[in-house]
Amino acid sequence: MRIFEELESEVRGYVRAFPAVFDVAKGSYIYDEQDNRYIDFFAGAGSLNYGHNNPLISKALIEYLQRDGIVHALDKATVAKKNFLQKFQDTILTPRNLNYKVQFTGPTGTNAVETALKLARMVKRRSNVIAFTNGYHGLTMGSLAVTGNDFYRDESYGARNNADSVPYDGYLGRDVNTIDYLRKFLSDGSSGVDLPAAIIVETVQGEGGINVASVEWLQELEALCREYDILLIIDDIQMGNGRTGYFFSFERAGIKPDMITVSKSIGGGLPMAILLMRPELDQWRPGEHTGTFRGNNLAFVAATEALSYWDGEDFAEAIKYKGAIMEEELRKIVEKYPSLEIELRGTGMVWGLDIPRNGFSGDVSAECFANKLIIELAGADDQVVKFLPALTIEEDVLREGLAIVDKAIGDLLQRSEDARKGVMT
Numbered sequence: 001m002r003i004f005e006e007l008e009s010e011v012r013g014y015v016r017a018f019p020a021v022f023d024v025a026k027g028s029y030i031y032d033e034q035d036n037r038y039i040d041f042f043a044g045a046g047s048l049n050y051g052h053n054n055p056l057i058s059k060a061l062i063e064y065l066q067r068d069g070i071v072h073a074l075d076k077a078t079v080a081k082k083n084f085l086q087k088f089q090d091t092i093l094t095p096r097n098l099n100y101k102v103q104f105t106g107p108t109g110t111n112a113v114e115t116a117l118k119l120a121r122m123v124k125r126r127s128n129v130i131a132f133t134n135g136y137h138g139l140t141m142g143s144l145a146v147t148g149n150d151f152y153r154d155e156s157y158g159a160r161n162n163a164d165s166v167p168y169d170g171y172l173g174r175d176v177n178t179i180d181y182l183r184k185f186l187s188d189g190s191s192g193v194d195l196p197a198a199i200i201v202e203t204v205q206g207e208g209g210i211n212v213a214s215v216e217w218l219q220e221l222e223a224l225c226r227e228y229d230i231l232l233i234i235d236d237i238q239m240g241n242g243r244t245g246y247f248f249s250f251e252r253a254g255i256k257p258d259m260i261t262v263s264k265s266i267g268g269g270l271p272m273a274i275l276l277m278r279p280e281l282d283q284w285r286p287g288e289h290t291g292t293f294r295g296n297n298l299a300f301v302a303a304t305e306a307l308s309y310w311d312g313e314d315f316a317e318a319i320k321y322k323g324a325i326m327e328e329e330l331r332k333i334v335e336k337y338p339s340l341e342i343e344l345r346g347t348g349m350v351w352g353l354d355i356p357r358n359g360f361s362g363d364v365s366a367e368c369f370a371n372k373l374i375i376e377l378a379g380a381d382d383q384v385v386k387f388l389p390a391l392t393i394e395e396d397v398l399r400e401g402l403a404i405v406d407k408a409i410g411d412l413l414q415r416s417e418d419a420r421k422g423v424m425t
């Protein structure tokens with residue numbers, strides 16, 4: 001670890017939570033340099049839905065490199081890009097009756113978000129954008145302006161310009177319909193909220209703590225956007241690519257967003273991001289929004305291969321099946337440890353255990369790591385243990401990982417009980 005501590009910036013994060021030097025990875029396993037094997041319930045924060053070094057993807061990449069397929073091509077036409085676009089249209093868009101143009105942005109999620117916000121502002125000629133409490137959209141300045149958690153923001157960045165934050169579904173309690181609140185703000189010229197160009201939203205907030213918006217809420221949000229001529233941007237960077245059991249997370253609500261940001265697993269584990277937009281919104285002039293790394297052909301090759309998982313219904317079925325196992329096993333954990341007052345939230349293969357006891361979730365993650373499971377935290381105060389395994393995880397590995405979490409919670413409770421008794425005697 002010496003070189004990391006000496007040379008790498010203090011900004012480094014995950015290396016502190018998971019202090020090992022990793023070397024090899026396959027499927028849902030990661031191995032460190034001492035050859036210790038870890039189960040991965042983090043999946044590259046949602047970038048590895050198809051697992052580490054997925055054999056189909058690796059094979060396609062090796063073949064492409066061996067035949068000297070072009071790797072960097074700016075946004076020139078390439079065979080790899082052609083194949084990706086064709087596959088995306090045939091496998092994802094057409095069967096879902098969706099009509100979107102594809103814009104290749106810089107290769108990270110926040111690049112796609114920046115692009116969406118900029119385009120919305122350009123098309124609508126309005127600067128304001130509305131986002132939601134606990135939303136996470138990335139950390140470059142435009143994305144940061146619509147990200148909720150103040151851990152990432154500082155007033156001195158001046159990043160809150162032209163963005164308003166309003167309550168997400170459930171933020172004011174289950175009985176309050178926050179769309180009514182938003183409608184009131186939009187209809188009242190004295191609310192202090194300007195008519196926005198766009199509303200940007202995650203259908204399930206990932207970093208924000210696994211908050212699942214209801215179908216009705218999403219439908220009402222779409223209707224509200226139509227009513228006020230506001231563009232609806234679904235940020236599907238973490239919840240897209242099958243995480244919720246559908247390729248796009250908004251499919252469960254049957255809505256049709258104006259724009260969709262997609263990144264993370266779209267590149268099959270390699271950096272890639274796209275913005276999907278209704279064709280009439282594609283008002284860019286050639287080269288008006290550019291970037292050097294929009295033509296990562298290795299990612300196109302990987303992405304095309306990854307999309308073959310969506311050829312039939314089997315993959316979506318498997319996600320639903322494994323998601324049900326997760327829900328069932330996690331519900332057992334909630335019931336087994338009532339003193340912790342855990343709340344379980346999630347859908348598909350993304351779940352969170354919200355443990356209100358101060359610092360306990362962090363202890364669970366650390367204890368799991370000691371027992372060779374990598375699992376991350378989410379939520380405003382890192383109070384949610386976040387389950388984000390690869391969608392391709394084998395059932396027995398999934399169950400093994402869930403059992404490690406169960407044991408970690410039990411052991412931690414036992415230890416704190418022993419400590420309490422120790423103090424008393």
Ligand SMILES: Cc1ncc(COP(=O)(O)O)c(C=O)c1O
Binds near residue numbers: 136237264
């Ligand atoms: C919903 C959402 N949007 C945007 C981002 C930013 O993506 P990136 O970290 O690749 O910039 C993330 C990252 O976690 C995300 O979850």
